[in-house]
Amino acid sequence: MGYNDSGFLRPRPLSEPTTEVEQRILEVCPAVNVSFPENEPHYHETWGPIRVLLLAHAADDALRHRASSGGALSAILGRLIEDGSVDGVCQIGADPELPVGNRSVVSTTLESVRFNSGSRYSPSAPLRRLSELKVEGRRFAIVGKPCDISAATALSRRDGSFRTHFPYMISFFCGGIPSIQGAAEVLRQLGVEQNDVAEFRYRGNGWPGFAEATTHDGTSARMSYNDSWGKILNRHLQLRCKICPDSTGESADIVCADGWHLDPGGKPDFSEHPGRSIVIARSELGEKLLKRCIEAGDLLSSGTSTDELAQMQPYQAKRKQLVLSRLLAMKICGMTTPRFSRTHLLKAALRAGPTANLRSFAGMLVRAWRRQRS
Numbered sequence: 626m627g628y629n630d631s632g633f634l635r636p637r638p639l640s641e642p643t644t645e646v647e648q649r650i651l652e653v654c655p656a657v658n659v660s661f662p663e664n665e666p667h668y669h670e671t672w673g674p675i676r677v678l679l680l681a682h683a684a685d686d687a688l689r690h691r692a693s694s695g696g697a698l699s700a701i702l703g704r705l706i707e708d709g710s711v712d713g714v715c716q717i718g719a720d721p722e723l724p725v726g727n728r729s730v731v732s733t734t735l736e737s738v739r740f741n742s743g744s745r746y747s748p749s750a751p752l753r754r755l756s757e758l759k760v761e762g763r764r765f766a767i768v769g770k771p772c773d774i775s776a777a778t779a780l781s782r783r784d785g786s787f788r789t790h791f792p793y794m795i796s797f798f799c800g801g802i803p804s805i806q807g808a809a810e811v812l813r814q815l816g817v818e819q820n821d822v823a824e825f826r827y828r829g830n831g832w833p834g835f836a837e838a839t840t841h842d843g844t845s846a847r848m849s850y851n852d853s854w855g856k857i858l859n860r861h862l863q864l865r866c867k868i869c870p871d872s873t874g875e876s877a878d879i880v881c882a883d884g885w886h887l888d889p890g891g892k893p894d895f896s897e898h899p900g901r902s903i904v905i906a907r908s909e910l911g912e913k914l915l916k917r918c919i920e921a922g923d924l925l926s927s928g929t930s931t932d933e934l935a936q937m938q939p940y941q942a943k944r945k946q947l948v949l950s951r952l953l954a955m956k957i958c959g960m961t962t963p964r965f966s967r968t969h970l971l972k973a974a975l976r977a978g979p980t981a982n983l984r985s986f987a988g989m990l991v992r993a994w995r996r997q998r999s
């Protein structure tokens with residue numbers, strides 16, 4: 626994997642793939658193909674499969690503080706390591722050679738899981754080490770973006786032994802991956818030179834916490850989540866993320882997200898609070914794991930509902946509903962469109978109503994037209 630000119634990670638083939646290999650890649654690549662869980666009795670049209678829906682945070686205060694939201698995701702991973710369900714966790718951590726970037730990490734201790742907590746808003750390739758980890762008798766959990774988990778699920782359909790080696794797949798709601806140039810812009814606005822950066826965190830150390838660059842001489846500069854994600858990073862997303870049909874990780878066993886409190890106007894409140902994660906167990910395996918975490922005292926939880934979820938996550942509530950209109954606009958402009966399950970997207974689109982669909986169709990039409998002219 627390597628950065629392309631736009632600052633996104635792309636595969637760099639070691640040799641020209643054969644037609645057969647290329648076909649296999651196309652079958653699992655989430656930029657081309659995304660399928661949704663079929664015949665799932667707990668399926669919610671907007672949020673995907675829901676067996677259990679909770680608000681939770683890590684019982685460990687230090688983890689809760691360090692992590693992205695409430696540290697629920699890392700607490701769940703910690704349980705898997707502590708009770709020996711897996712030998713390690715395949716996840717993402719900061720790249721020591723490029724502190725704003727990411728590398729794939731295999732954590733085999735609680736300390737490593739905790740160290741690698743926190744969201745990192747730059748390109749990541751957590752699946753790059755899977756073939757090296759597929760060793761007889763070894764088991765790993767995978768943490769990835771929804772598209773990573775979608776790819777891993779597609780792989781598991783082709784490879785019967787996949788889930789023996791990778792029994793747990795954990796994800797999070799995803800607003801999209803910014804290019805590495807987004808991080809460069811954050812550094813520029815912080816007045817910090819890339820070469821001087823010793824450590825870079827996108828958020829955490831509070832909820833939502835700050836994007837913070839620490840330089841080799843120990844000084845640091847930081848920016849609020851609202852300014853970093855809201856005003857810079859989310860302007861560096863790739864097209865695939867803007868038409869993502871699965872931003873809530875429907876194929877994962879468990880997904881976590883920000884359990885935002887609401888301001889007096891009913892909108893998500895991004896001011897600092899003690900961390901709180903939304904946790905959804907989607908599969909039977911995920912439900913059992915979540916139960917173990919609560920019984921062991923790893924997580925402190927309270928109930929919530931899908932209505933509250935829509936208030937805490939208004940952007941995600943609308944996202945899937947607007948994908949079909951965007952795909953249609955792309956098709957009209959002659960652009961290649963991915964093969965996402967149209968039946969699911971049609972049902973979601975019908976919930977959005979005509980005005981929202983028309984608006985999103987027109988918005989994509991303009992973007993696609995500009996793209997073709999540039």
Ligand SMILES: Cc1cc2nc3c(=O)[nH]c(=O)nc-3n(C[C@H](O)[C@H](O)[C@H](O)COP(=O)(O)OP(=O)(O)OC[C@H]3O[C@@H](n4cnc5c(N)ncnc54)[C@H](O)[C@@H]3O)c2cc1C
Nearest residue numbers: 692693694695696697698699717743745749799800882883
């Ligand atoms: C690019 C991105 C976009 C997101 N968009 C949203 C959103 O729109 N709405 C929302 O509610 N939540 C979003 N999140 C998730 C959110 O920031 C928290 O991760 C989630 O609330 C869980 O928090 P936690 O404290 O339980 O997780 P933590 O305990 O902090 O664990 C986070 C886990 O995510 C892994 N991770 C971090 N960055 C990446 C990455 N780039 N690729 C793969 N794995 C990674 C870490 O290795 C760690 O295992 C996004 C996260 C990312 C990385």
